[in-house]
Amino acid sequence: MARYAKLDERSMQILRAVVNCYIATAEPVGSRTISRKYNFNLSPATIRNIMADLEELGYLKHPHTSAGRLPTEQGYRFYVESLTKERLQLQQPIAGIEKCYNRRFAEISHLLRYTSKILSSTTHCIGVVSAPRIEDMMFKHMNFVHLRDNLVLVVFVSRSGSVQQKVIEVSESYTQEKLDQMARCLNEHFKDVPLFYIRTRLLDMMRQDKQLYDELLERALRLSRQVFDSSEETTVYIDGQLNILNHPEFEDLKKMKAMFGAFEEKSQLILILDKCLEGGGLRVLIGSENQIEEMKDCSFVTTTYKAGDSVMGALGVIGPTRMEYSSVIPLVEYTAKMVSRMLSRM
Amino acid sequence: MARYAKLDERSMQILRAVVNCYIATAEPVGSRTISRKYNFNLSPATIRNIMADLEELGYLKHPHTSAGRLPTEQGYRFYVESLTKERLQLQQPIAGIEKCYNRRFAEISHLLRYTSKILSSTTHCIGVVSAPRIEDMMFKHMNFVHLRDNLVLVVFVSRSGSVQQKVIEVSESYTQEKLDQMARCLNEHFKDVPLFYIRTRLLDMMRQDKQLYDELLERALRLSRQVFDSSEETTVYIDGQLNILNHPEFEDLKKMKAMFGAFEEKSQLILILDKCLEGGGLRVLIGSENQIEEMKDCSFVTTTYKAGDSVMGALGVIGPTRMEYSSVIPLVEYTAKMVSRMLSRM
DNA sequence: GTTTAGCACTCTCTGATAGAGAGTGCTAAA
DNA sequence: TTTAGCACTCTCTATCAGAGAGTGCTAAAC
Helix, strand or coil, rough: HHHEEEEEEEHHHHHHHHHHHHHHHHCCCCHHHHHHCCCCCCCHHHHHHHHHHHHHHEEEECCCCCCEEEEEEHHHHHHHHHHHCCCCCCCCHHHHHHHHHHCEEEEEEEHHHHHHHHHHHCCEEEEEEEEEEHHHCCEEEEEEEEECCCCCEEEEEEECCCEEEEEEEECCCCCCHHHHHHHHHHHHHHHHCCCHHHHHHHHHHHHHHHHHHHHHHHHHHHHHHHHHHHCCCEEEEECHHHHHHHHHHCCCCCHHHHHHHHHCCCHHHHHHHHHHHHHCCCCHHHHHHCCCCHHEEEEEEEEEEECCCEEEEEEEEEEEECHHHHHHHHHHHHHHHHHHHHHCCC | HHHHHHCCCCHHHHHHHHHHHHHCCCCCCCCCHHHCCCCCCHHHHHHHHHHHHHHCCCCCEEECCCCCCCCCCHHHHHHHHHHHHHCCCCCCCHHHHHHHHCCCCCCCHHHHHHHHHHHHHHHHHHHEEECHHHCCEEEEEEEEEECCCCCCEEEEECCCCCEEEEEEEEECCCCCHHHHHHHHHHHHHHHEEEHHHHHHHHHHHHHCCHHHHHHHHHHHHHHHHHHHHHHHCEEEEEECCHHHHCHHHHCCHHHHHHHHHHHHHHHHHHHHHHHHHHCCCCCCCCHHHCCCCCHCEEEEEEEEEEEEEEEEEEEEEEEEEEHHHHHHHHHHHHHHHHHHHHHHHH
């Protein structure tokens, strides 16, 4: 924290006050406003001096000479870090969320989709939830359906109720009976095995009992692998994109268009969520800290959710840099806790 | 067509010219512009007189006294009707579409999603495609997977490669074996039967062979029915919503917000597409002819697509009232033809 | 009788200008 | 070190004038 060395306690208080005020009003904050609304017992002139210092240190900026100040990204960064040090707790809206999760979700996809809606509506930002990667899932059931010619529909069900399906093309034409047999074989051998483990497991089995399953299993696996491998892209549930229209900073049509465009290209979003997975736990990306050019006026608040002890995916919100971090952060954390609880039960 | 009784050929030509011009420029059209760009060999003054007449008859309107004219909805209606009478044909972009469909689609849902993208990108409007209703599908394969406790995952595959899945709660807990048995029973008996026909078919069978299948089939059907009945809402594929941002009439942030909001609520959209299904064939809804308040500045161009001889669903585009009907209409019709061809092959 | 030229009129759009308001930065006093 | 005072800067709004586009009407031409 050497970066903040030059800040005495009073300057920090004023900086926090400015950020607070700007978050609330979206207007540049003047020295008079601060001296009136917060009782520092300092005259506007004094505050002016301090604000000038803060500007020089890079925490605040000026749209033009005669306007008030607003936070730079560095200013937000400081604000957010001092917030998270406080370990925020929010009670009232959290009770509402708890109630939302007082129901049963049959499929994991429903739970996640619902969660992104909850996130967007409670925070008035855009809610995002990334689905667990397929390798992390537990094998539960597999099914092959002969469609026509050499087309086979493969349906995979994970233990947590996630369903993946894909039509694949095979070189030889199997009868439905043969396909059923193959599926039964897979289902017997891989029940409750994590997908990423199947290959290893298979090698083990072949060593033990070489001839018996060789051919059938081999074929069945070849079929199913196509489904697992094909999930190049993690699914992401996004909700409340319209919410950004309500924030005054996006009145600018051009900016807005660019943002919407960025959402169409989900891969970048996935990258950011994936990074959250690696890091684990809460992450706040402020403004251009995210790599998406079109979203340099947005902040990301993300965290991970788990099933039992293992991290499954990431969730969070995207909103204007000027979002209400003090309520959004605990809301995102709490939601992740709820999702984890639901998942662990499944 | 008594409505157009008062229009002589010349007035109609000028009306068409004004609509054309307005569609191209999005600016009110003056009499001088018409007399210059189209060679009617009439002076602006004469055209002015005719335009005044057209205004009195309700085909044109004035934003303010000293501005040019633009079409009313009645004006567009006339324009579109005289267009469709001409039986438009468009060659060049159509070749492009043909090429797009030169590939195989394993699943019907892929074909439809792709189609809505094609529609939006070729017309620069919003593409919409409604999926076939489940009752119209042919039974191909059914599968039950025991999840946990009393939860069963039901997967239904139609002959055209559409996959529906749903988790349902059952009163008694079946073993996976029992479930497999039930599924096999269903699959044997209902192969290639249209869903809406299954009930009748079942009654037939029970009459013939009362005891044999009674209990098992009954249970299996009870399970599966929940999937069929639950599809209350037709799926709709929507693409290119961002396209409307490019049309100058939606610069107004408020209008735009209202429109985006209307898209979130898909049920109204489904209503409109369903109506197209009933009517059959091409339908053009201009402005407030659609019942959605927020879309009263938009037009719908929709038609139906078929598999073989039976109508399966509707597709079309949504764009500003001021859309290029002369190219959009044939594009929509051609796309529907391509989809029908693809479907009939599946 | 229809078409056209001419002209006054209306409305929007643009740019210039001025004054109010908000806030700063500097200086000098407390 | 803090504060009061004051000149200065910049934005925002309203007002105004002139240009431009287009109409509607009238009277003349075909």
